[in-house]
Amino acid sequence: MGLRIGTSGWRYPPWRGTFYPRGLAQRRELEYLSRRMNTAEINGSFYSLQRPERYRAWCAETPDDFVFAVKGGRFITHMKRLSDVKVPLANFFASGVLALGPKLGPILWQLPPALAFDAARFADFFALLPRSTREAAELAKEHDDKLKAEAHTDPGGDRPLRHAVEVRHPSFRCAEYVNLLRDNGIASVVADSAGTWITLEEVTADFLYVRLHGDEVLYASGYSERSLRRWATRIRAWQGNRRDAYVYFDNDAEAHAPADAIALARIMAAG
Numbered sequence: 001m002g003l004r005i006g007t008s009g010w011r012y013p014p015w016r017g018t019f020y021p022r023g024l025a026q027r028r029e030l031e032y033l034s035r036r037m038n039t040a041e042i043n044g045s046f047y048s049l050q051r052p053e054r055y056r057a058w059c060a061e062t063p064d065d066f067v068f069a070v071k072g073g074r075f076i077t078h079m080k081r082l083s084d085v086k087v088p089l090a091n092f093f094a095s096g097v098l099a100l101g102p103k104l105g106p107i108l109w110q111l112p113p114a115l116a117f118d119a120a121r122f123a124d125f126f127a128l129l130p131r132s133t134r135e136a137a138e139l140a141k142e143h144d145d146k147l148k149a150e151a152h153t154d155p156g157g158d159r160p161l162r163h164a165v166e167v168r169h170p171s172f173r174c175a176e177y178v179n180l181l182r183d184n185g186i187a188s189v190v191a192d193s194a195g196t197w198i199t200l201e202e203v204t205a206d207f208l209y210v211r212l213h214g215d216e217v218l219y220a221s222g223y224s225e226r227s228l229r230r231w232a233t234r235i236r237a238w239q240g241n242r243r244d245a246y247v248y249f250d251n252d253a254e255a256h257a258p259a260d261a262i263a264l265a266r267i268m269a270a271g
Contacts, residue, residue: 003239039105041070067246072108082122090143098136099154192212220254
């Protein structure tokens with residue numbers, strides 16, 4: 001059982017001079033962060049296809065035991081809305097994700113608030129998702145010319161590949177969706193959005209994925225010691241004695257996210 005606590009992304013101007021020391025070169029920010037926490041979400045991959053050299057650089061800048069979660073592309077989740085996405089998925093995995101090697105953690109699929117639950121749509125999407133790096137590499141070979149950089153289709157060994165889904169529409173509060181996740185071994189993201197969107201707390205996979213977007217104000221407010229202790233208690237209960245847990249703070253305004261990640265890690269370590 002493992003516990004990883006970090007932030008969603010790492011390149012934010014408000015962190016400079018607060019979390020990051022004044023004068024620290026921007027190119028060294030990931031290096032600095034990765035010595036203070038053991039994971040981070042890559043969210044640039046949500047906005048556009050990255051390049052293999054970027055993934056290789058991120059891998060090289062971090063310690064051997066660091067792990068990245070990678071956010072799936074919004075072209076798949078928000079524009080295609082999960083329909084007819086085999087080639088876009090191939091492009092995503094060919095863009096360099098597999099270049100992270102053993103530092104590749106879960107893939108996060110964050111859905112738009114207006115996307116409602118449709119059992120057939122989700123069953124089809126889940127069936128396309130590769131469950132190992134070797135399967136991802138085979139899928140990556142089906143990329144098209146929208147991939148502007150070199151295609152990276154080397155699996156770098158055969159390791160399990162995990163997926164987590166964050167939903168925001170109330171229609172996902174149903175047993176059919178939860179059962180579909182469990183049947184496919186996909187994690188339902190526990191998301192705290194200061195009441196903006198729904199929070200689902202069902203554990204549906206052999207790992208836990210938590211995203212904390214803000215205690216009282218979305219993306220902006222920090223978490224008090226009392227609130228962090230409540231989250232620590234819940235995470236321990238969800239983990240049980242066998243589940244890995246990945247926890248990411250997305251309240252990046254005023255450098256709350258890294259401070260909260262470090263504080264929660266301290267609380268969890270204290271038991």
